[in-house]
Amino acid sequence: MKLIGVDIGGTFTDLILADVAQQQTWIHKVPTTVDDPSIAMIEGIETLCQMAQADYGDIEHVLHGTTIATNTLLTHDGARTGMVTTKGYRDIVHIGRHQRPQHYSIMQDIPWQARPLVKRRDRKVVSERLDPKGETLTPLNEAEAKTAILELKEAGVESIAICFLNSYFDARHEERVANLAQELYPEAFITTSASIFPQFREFERFTTACINAFVGPKVKRYINNLSQSLKKQSVRGELHIMRSNGGVATADVAGEQPVTLLLSGLAAGVLGGAAAGTQSNRDRLITFDMGGTSTDIGIVTERGFAEATARDTWIAGYPVMVPMIDVHTIGAGGGSIAYVDTGGAFRVGPRSAGAEPGPVCYDKGGTEVTVTDANVVLNRLDPEYFLGGEMTIYPEQAFAAVQALADRMGLDLHETAAGILTIVNNNMANAIRSRTIQKGQDPRKFALVAQGGAGPLHAAEVALSLGIPEVIVPRYPGITSAMGLLTTDLKHDLIQNEFTLSTEPNLSKLNADLQSLEEQVKAQLRADGFSETDMTLQRFADCRYVGQGYELRAQVPGGILDETVLQSVWQQFHDLHTAEYGHAFPENPVELVTLRVTGTGPMPKLSDFPAPAKGDLQDAWLKTAVTYFRVNGQLEKYSTQFFDRDRLPIGAHIEGPAVIFQKDSTILLPPHSRTTVEPNGNLVIRVTDDSPIDKALEMATAQSPA
Template sequence: MATKETGGMIVLGVDVGGTFTDLILADLEKQELTIHKTSSTPANPAIGVVNGLTAICEKAGIRASDINSLFHGTTVGTNAMLEHDGAVTGMITNEGFRDILHIGRHQRPQHYSIMQDLPWQNRPLIRRRYRHTVAGRLDAAGQELIPLDEDALRKAARTLAAEGVEAVLVGFLFSYVNPMHERRAAEILRNEMPDVFVTTSADVAPQFREFERFTTGAMSAFIGPKVRRYITQLQDELSLQGLKGELHVMTSSGGVATPKMIAEKPASTLLSGLVAGVRGGAWVGSHIGANRLITLDIGGTSADIGIVLDGRLTEADARSASIAGFPVMLPMIDIHTIGAGGGSIAYVDRGGAFRVGPESAGADPGPAAYGQGGDRPTVTDANLVLGRLAPQNFLGGDMTLDTGAARRVITQLAGELGRTPEETAEGALTVLNSNMANAIRSRTVQKGIDPREFTLSGFGGAGPLHAAEVAGMLGVRRVLIPPHPGITSALGLLTADLEYHALRTAFSVKGNVDHPRLTGLFQDMETELNDIFEQDGVPHAKRRMLREGDLRYVGQGYELKIDFPDGPLDHSALEQVWQDFHDRHRAEYGHAFEASPIEIVTVKVRGLGEVDKLGTPPLATAAGSAEPVGQGRCVFRVNDTLETFQTPYFDRASLPTGQSLTGPAILLQTDSTTVVPPGWNYVVDKFANVLMTREEAQDADQS
């Protein structure tokens, strides 16, 4: 293979999805990007990564050994949870507490439903037969009441080993205060069961609330062997290809971690790929001053929604953070996923209601338009019938869509509804867009946030098709479409730093705070994280420590996260913390109790280690003209009436920068298609983003 001289620092982002593996290669010195998509290999995702690596190196004219760092977003752990396809897992816990994982809490996810699904009971991560108890007990202060019964522990280990258990969680009461019993138990288990993955609840989530802590630990054990095998196999495969650069894996908190850290805490990879998409959208938005952003990542089966508030990715709170219905106590970006995508099936339900999704045609057979045997109407078929997809120009011309098949399945559905095919297709899009708009309202309006003050960023394969109409439903005035919408998640991987977390339980009430102890807790955590960064070879100058704490009014059930200042936490330093909590409580709930005592429950440190990554987006290079490459009849709803427009199709890459253009228009590129509806203007900015604004921005109904 012929190679070219490289610019010195080359990084590669690889995001593995269910259908495609997306790659983006960046020469940081030359500010050059190369992108590539290849088919994923679900049976062994590492093969798809290696295939993509080989292809993108060929395309860029470099060797794998020229790559300095590879940043990876993986769905291995997430899929194991969603598909309930993890390890056979066992548990060691205190006598009398065998069934905490089954009982859960008194709260019911759906208060009035007698048919609700309780996953921790219907499909437990650790079956009861594999949950063993041993004597040993600490009190709430972490003092030993009953010694750990090590003989019983060894007997339980031998029983679990004989039953073929692949992973074990050790979860004891009050281990978040003192993990001595858990650590000793884990040591014994590793000696007795050297080939079994062993973790402890204090290592995964050292916080109070035993059900959530044990469940989070169970997740880590359940997915641990699969994640560890995958990362080890991926490293071996990449090494065989000559890659010498460091591997970093995206975590649920929005940072990246080393393979060593992932092997110890595999649950940190949950939502890995989805978080990368929100990061990518936020990074693109930050360079055009859009620091209040709604990200809408639409693929074939789902739409993932994230909120960027004043430049920060919003995090999930303890009340709502969950994976596959299981509560999780990990630092996690707040991402809301609904069943809405290009493959979502439109149908009439048994009650006569017109619905779209969450059932999807998937990649096989896919929409009828794919010509692979699909015989049910999907959103992709509806877009094709309405003229919003160019049948000869799908995936940059690599695939031709079957217009006749799409119209046939839409016409069949139209017969059930008593409507025309165009009315039915547009109705399907309206239902889908409404579902996504309602999901966004649940993350904004219902939390006191006005979406009209935000920019909506649409990406993923189908995001640019729907972004403008979803924005219109919300009253959002500006839409941002990144240069390469289909690989925005891979792009987001190249914008993250190393990120690790430490936390301690504090339980300190205003007016009775032990200031030296509180300061000492933060200093201990900073030392702990500095030791990890030292092992990773991160220089001191490239480390940052951010202090946080979970606070609540005394007697409340849940906490709010508040920033803490650096340095000694004396009385004056905490005064600002107390006031910030009142302000945050008022913003979150609409009121504050200024006279009520405040309790610091947990204190945390977020450690950031700076790595070489993308600085600013490359500047647009196209100096073309707005000459269409074709035109077609497209149907849009205007003032509650369907109208047909003779609509130009443009090659997005050839559009000039800075020139204001008007819709309707269809913008074509390899990884997505952008729809500019009537009544919207659009312009390509200096970074090659498409910015859409409504001609007459009217406030949408926020109810």
């Protein structure tokens, strides 16, 4: 069985072909074709098949992580969207919750007001009203609904979002208007808020539905075009798209619910990092995925990957109410531009040179200094081995550009380059602090998984600044997101609002609703081709103390719920509250707000990679050259060994400073670090006892009271 994983990033498109039966893999990276990302994908698949001497017809599954939905929202380049909503609630998506993104700023951007997904003239209202229990207060006025749809059609909207006030409890009015829209305007892309995620909080639910409608036509065209292109290449394997929840969906489902793809590639990166950690027997991980444009950070613990909560799930400034892996992204990558701002401060990012024109050393028209150029000047990247020697870089151009920046600031060439790396490393370290220390987690108890084309080049220095003792470098760090696509399953999430109290739970309703959700999830998985014996179901409950505004998610055991089972759910909530906020109130009643069932259908997976080479470390040695490192505040020259990772034998030990090249990335070992090649092919970089970090930890331990 042969699988292909493809992750399309802002700079490169990463591909991996795996023969699961033979446990063989082939990898490839190509520059992303910005105007039509599918071009690079198809070309990359063609090259991979040639490398593996495989026919297109041998490929059984193509798994894809895409940024098309995200970029459409970020650039505000979606479809003209119309909205049909309950009379009196036309401006919910404008008013929001009266929350200001920046509480004290009088000059701030409020995205849903400055860049509305649906203009006010395209928001139509109809008479209808259900109460929060589904009882009809005002019947749906179908004549008004038909008029609204025809007005939107005449106005030229391409997509329609149908959002009624209490449809999260009963969606019959939304579904009826959707049927009318399909009859009167079949060309339109139709979204109902209840079909995306039937959750209370109308502002977030309405906005999520509008996002789905806004990005839907472009995403659906992209997926359809990609499917057709694969068929033209005689690729018979079914296309699956990674979703934000860490599972994949069929192309048809993804095309109807594109809002679930907003963190598509980022979610795959967390899964790939988690898989690498599992191979090295580590279950507390910080995934550190540094690409050409951005750095993505995820947290994995013994309980699995962290999932974003409703209170802080925002993309491009808009609230998004769908299940998502918690991934924090900052504008720091190999293409991040270094500059002096108007106040005279030296800054790096978030603006990026991207794939085109790219860093100066790419010689594609870029004129502004980037992080990649700084690494070239410090001799941490080598033109002979960049991208396995398949891509030419021009060091002399990087030197000239960095020298020009240094002259403007009155600094030395190498000090300027080192300063660029210090700034970008600190930016990334601060981002990790925000996901660990600020959430009560000690980063020193985690391992850092270095991913992306630039991650292994910066990870050790970032880990040093945070006291993280280990860095794990996967076998193919530059394509970890593509690899993560081959480690996941197909997944569906369904929810049902409950609002029942721990003091008087409605057991009969809870059990009936859980059974209904499970049957719906099973039906979706059966439609995807899975038998019931292959399905895995998980149940969750979103809980809060009475009077709180946000929930925490507890796991619900299988089987029939009774008082004893529910008591374990309440206790789990108290424990989660303590972990999240530092305290709990066990004597207070708990409100179970929402039930959720997650159904999983198993996909073929890549479990192992080819074993590393056998032989002697000397076989992997390439050369010795001078590189620059800042140690104890001083920038100094170091004699540095350079190695070829593909020839590193199992068990090999390398002392830093060293640089290790491979096709998809470059790995940096700063002074006072060492690495070992594990039998699974991972490199584990460890800070030595001579390092300032270990000494600081040793002193802190010695001084602490017994």
